[in-house]
Amino acid sequence: MLDYMRSNRREVIAGVVLIALLAAYLGSHPRGASTYVMTIWANQCLILGLAACAQFFAVVVRGIDLSVGAVMALTNCVASYLLDGSAVGIAVGMLAVVATGALCGLLNGMIVVYGRIQPIVVTLATASIFVGIALLLRPTPGGAVNYDLADAMTLDLLGIPTALIITVVAVIGFWLPFRRTGLGLGLYALGSSEQAAFQSGIDTRFIRLAAFTLAGLFGGLAGLFYSFVTTTGDAGIAAGFTLNSIAAVVLGGVLLRGGVGSLIGALAGAFILKTIASLMFFSGIPSLAQPLFEGMILAAAIAIGGADVLRARNKLEVFS
């Protein structure tokens, strides 16, 4: 157990911080730990959580995805057209929304892999394209999402917020098994040492393509869930989510140099970030000062993550 905690210390630290913050939040909230408070909190957290998952898949292969928010905006706008009407129509619509996200990711991946261009440049460009399409679809916020479905996804089940259930299912049903597949391990191998991965006979191109496609797919899921929460389509949501998704993965212990971190960490980072924001809201700090405090907390967290450099004995390693 101790060994397990040591080798996953980043996730453990993030988890402890999250629990402490949540306790502080529920303690300071006028309505306390009620289902209502928990549900609203969990919904906000899961939107950013899914965006952070998207960012995680790009970062773990030593990339970055600046189009996460744009994919969310695009899929949100698509959802606002497709998620109403007959049950079958809605089911197909949900698939189409997620598929749209995956396609966006696949496009990013193909340009990165076959065009041999850095992910930061590629996703900066495609982000504009995705937002552009979203704006054509929804020049102004609007559209509708089936209310019954939206309620089912964003309220609670026997007092437990649905968003938390979705989170647990994503971790247990998807992440833990995925981590044991060749693709799952290949992501880490590629991010940790591309040369070692290549020499071990891993198809590095396919893995990178898959990583960006997964990033797009989770961006699509984030957009879908955002649609359930807001029940409208809005093309203007991109920028905030992209930056916060990067902050979230860093907070959750995912190293931007790739190869280290987990989906659990990314989710925890997103939950922490949202909880801090909620805490600020009820703490009496003037709202104009909130970005200042959020930024300081974020900077402190990142500084702790970079403390490894102090152990380097060869000064040249600090720069590599």
Next chain:
Amino acid sequence: MVSIMSDNSTPLLEMRGISKHFGATKALDRVDFTCNAGEVHAVLGENGAGKSTLMKLIAGVLQPTHGQLRVDGQDVFLNTPQTALRHGLVCMFQELSLVPDLTVRENLLLGAPGAGLGWLAGTGLDKAQDVLNRIGAGQIKMGTRVADLTLPQRQQVEIAKAIMKKPRLLILDEATSALSASVVEGVFDLVREERDSGTAILFISHRFHEIEALADRVSVFRNGQRVETFMKGDHTYSEIIGMMVGQKIEELFPPKPPSQRDADIVLDVQNYTWESQVRDVSLSVKRGQIVGLGGLDGQGQGAFLMGLFGLLRKAEGTTAISGQATEINSPKEAKKRDISLAYIPEDRKTEGLILDQSIQENLELAALGRPDLDAGDTALYAGSLDQLALKHGGLELPVSSLSGGNQQKVVLAKWLALKPRCLLLADPTRGIDVKTKTQIYAILRKLADQGTAIILLSTDYEELIQLCDETHIFFDGKVVASLNGDDLTPENIIAATLNVASEPQAAHA
């Protein structure tokens, strides 16, 4: 050339007329090579003889410029490591192929035969654990991150990973370089077992006693060509060393003046120790003296040189400059006027130059930060640029537009502007053409004649013999031999490099 077909059966691997060029450098030049099933074939050669390139071609990491590879008599094209694996060609690389951020178990899972992108069942893990137990690595926990393992432990995991792939041809490229003698014995038993079950083994090692213990057949490489292939025991050690060494090229080097024994000591280092890589090294260099540092790659000589220039933290030992005890904690201190060291790093492209900046800007880099010098003054560099005959199309062009040899001249010139009293050079002629080498030798000799003290790390023993007054050979972090005068011979250097006594019979360890 000896015919190496021992019988009429088809060799497992056959290479015909293989050449591999990197730009103008010919790493391999029309090599014919075969490897039979059920045989341990040792490959010998100096650094840069082409052994590692040969292995990378077989493993599918590199592709030949010319020539054809055949497996079981069929032409094959190995464009990726996956293709090579499909033919059963498995390489245990010198540069380790383990993923540092994954655990031992995960690395083994990734390397298991038939591991695709789907669920990893973990077949073969028992076999890998069995191998680890047999080679004295049973204490390695499967859940440990590879980054937290020691170098010997990583090599043991590499061996297990290679063997669990059930190779038909297994390449061991310096596979045991970090392992202790008892562990090596276990590895050899395992290799013999693999051989007896029909696996072909290609074995690269610099340790003669390992070749003695394991090889059935030996091939010697030199300068990208296969010199000879013979059965073990057909040649003595000194004959084999003779094949590795080849002919002499003394005319490249300026004449060596008699060494001045009574000159002042410029740099004196006592008991230098850093991590486990440099252990208790003491040496000194006098005015006008060129002191060589030799040894195989990574025996601590490179780290020692970095340490002198203040690049290593928490090193132990004392340093004195012209008799004055000095602590050098950074390159900025090392280049100060009262210390005045200069360091020419091993990798000029990443550590010596800023490739995208102009030649002029690169030249100014070392003089910047010295208050007594005006870095912008072109007169600082003109002298050494003339003498080195730098070929360039204008000093305002990016330094990346120069050839490798001319780039190295820029690195040299930028430090010579500081008129260092002691010059530290890390293999300054590696990968450089012969003509530039001669020019660098000439300027080093001239600097020494003018009173500069020089420490020259080199992987080319000719440089150690022809340029240096004294040469220290590193092995496993320690200086194992200090040679000067008539003792500076290729045979002595190679013997010390391999850490065997120079008498052949003493080499049976």
